[in-house]
Amino acid sequence: MRIIASGEIDACLEDRAVLETLRHAFRSNTIAPRTSPIPIDRPDHLTGTLSLQPAWTDFAAQGDVSRGYVGCALSLDLPEQPGLASSLYLLFSGSGGQPVALLDGMRLNAWRTSALHALAAGYLSREDTSRLLVIGDDPRLPRLVSAYAEVRNLSSVLLAGTSQGTRSRIGGLAALRDVHVGETGDIRTALDGADMVCIAGLDHQAGHLDALAALDPPAGCHIDVLDPSAPLPELLLQEARLFTSDLAAPPLTGLEWAADMKELTRGSKAGRRYYGQRTLFLPGSGTGLADHALAAHIFLKT
Known part of the structure; x- marks a missing residue:
């Protein structure tokens, strides 16, 4: 499994390619179910949250598992550090199920957010x-x-x-x-x-x-x-x-x-x-589809 840090993400991406990756993702049949944040009780009646955003290639519609991925964004937000949620993205092979990459979720978030908003601005x-x-x-x-x-x-x-x-x-x-x-x-x-x-x-x-x-x-x-x-x-x-x-x-x-x-x-x-x-x-909170597409793009580029 490859660990892909923020510097590697920046080095392999450019705006036009990321915009087109997200455009293709929204046109695809990628499956991105919604999940609810998981509460984590902390001292002094405080609560943190662990959020999961899974997504995967529609293997059934595709008819085979020779290509495609299963992925999940994991974000941890603790009350002791408000506004400083940490995140990772884990990418699995769609054919064998083995983990193939662990990406810096914070940098993935920055590229995905910017591309999502710019893509919308291009249409609107x-x-x-x-x-x-x-x-x-x-x-x-x-x-x-x-x-x-x-x-x-x-x-x-x-x-x-x-x-x-x-x-x-x-x-x-x-x-x-x-x-x-x-x-x-x-x-x-x-x-x-x-x-x-x-x-x-x-x-x-x-x-x-x-x-x-x-x-x-x-x-x-x-x-x-x-x-x-x-x-x-x-x-x-x-x-x-x-x-x-x-x-x-x-x-x-x-x-x-x-x-x-x-x-x-x-x-x-x-x-x-x-x-x-x-x-x-005004985007919603679900980012699974866009994260999945961009993580796979980064994995193939690095």
């Missing part, structure tokens, strides 16, 4: 999208912005509430060599010129929640929600055309979801219906 944002506004901070943002640049010809990236370290990493991206990268503290004004908005982790002390409560993107804007806990305005959720990764388990109930990634990639449902329509993408 306007083709002439060039001005990106990022609100908040997240260590995956440099990877995500690089993937955005693969699906849209960006000319400007404005960062609001993003840490100095993240800003420096984004500014140094090869994919943004000819792109203006700046920062702003005036989110409301920056919104007026944005073609696409990414909502990342928000700083409760910096007034970002107030700005988000009044979030009113211009007509035709695509809103990509990286932070699933972001409190989105009810009016925006009612007016925008909503999309998620898997309609079998949408992230919010009581809303009218237009389509998921399977329907978008297969062309069975439309994305943006007209130029001035606002679209919003």
